[in-house]
Amino acid sequence: MIWHDVDDVMIITLPANFDMNANLGYLTREKNECLYEIENNIITKVIAIGEMQSLVQISVIDNQQMVVQFLNGSRPIEKREREKIATYIIEWFDLDNDLTPFYEMANTDPLLKTPAQKFYGLRVIGIPDLFEALCWGVLGQQINLAFAYSLKRQFVESFGDSIEWNGKKYWVFPPYERIAQLEPTDLAAIKMTVKKSEYIIGIARLMACGELSKEQLMKMNFKEAEKSLIKIRGIGPWTANYVLMRCLGFQTAFPIDDVGLINSIKTLRNMNQKPTKEEILALSIPWKNWESYATFYLWRVLY
Secondary structure, eight states: OOEEETTTTTEEESSSOOOHHHHHHHHHHHOOOOEEEETTEEEEEEETTTTTTEEEEEEEEEETEEEEEEEETTSSSHHHHHHHHHHHHHHHHHOOOOOOOHHHHTTTTTTTTHHHHEEEEOOOOOOOHHHHHHHHHHHHTTHHHHHHHHHHHHHHHHOOOOEEETEEEEEEEOOOOHHOOOGGGGTTSSSSSSHHHHHHHHHHHHHTTOOOOOHHHTTTHHHHHHHHHTTSSSSSSHHHHHHHHTTTTOTTTTOOOOEEEEEHHHHHOOOSOOOOOHHHHHHGGGTTTOHHHHHHHHHHHHH
16 A cells, blocks of 8 residues: 655555545444544544554545645654554555455345445445454443443543544543553443453453464464454454454454344345344355455445
């Protein structure tokens, strides 16, 4: 993926099969999002990588160039730091992925054909930070999306940092190092179960002592990565596949027990009852190597 500096902005050249409106449609699906703001098709977000926190605005010209502006004097001086920000954004929008084979498959698939045409240019929007992805997976277990967003906001505003600009606060997801030092009672004010508090602190501690990292997982094949995630307390197959899909970029990740996926298939096929796991497996045979994209487009049908 090509990026370069022009004066004080960073320009990322966008791939074919990219449509910013399709991606903004996904990003604006929940009004209670606390980690970015979207106004007039411009995204404002703090990108935090280690100690570095940069407040950026992201806009797109003709679906061909992504323009990244640094606000608040937060432009990193060193090229290596800007490289990390470009990498983060490229992962966030999955820009290194050529979707041509996915669309060729989807256009012949009875279930995916309509979503693929309707949301053409949508990418699997990633969560590049492993701790954030795991926490979001845990927070979302067995509750509806609106409540999950409410919990995330409480967690972020209780333990995260923020950058103020133009009278508004832009929040950063809490770092695992900070959460590793807490006890479940420290999270009591947040309306999540004690179990979820324990899981999140446990994950933070595994990361703080070096037992769990994105780098380690990226060196594994899909099955190994899935197994090592499922070993962690609080992470079952659904959460593992969610993280494999949205953080680690495994296209074969397939959260087959996902309620949204099940409801989407039921809706699209006008079924009276929910499809069984066997039915979903049979439907997904043509999606081989694109299961994560198939899932993401089917989720999108519900929003």
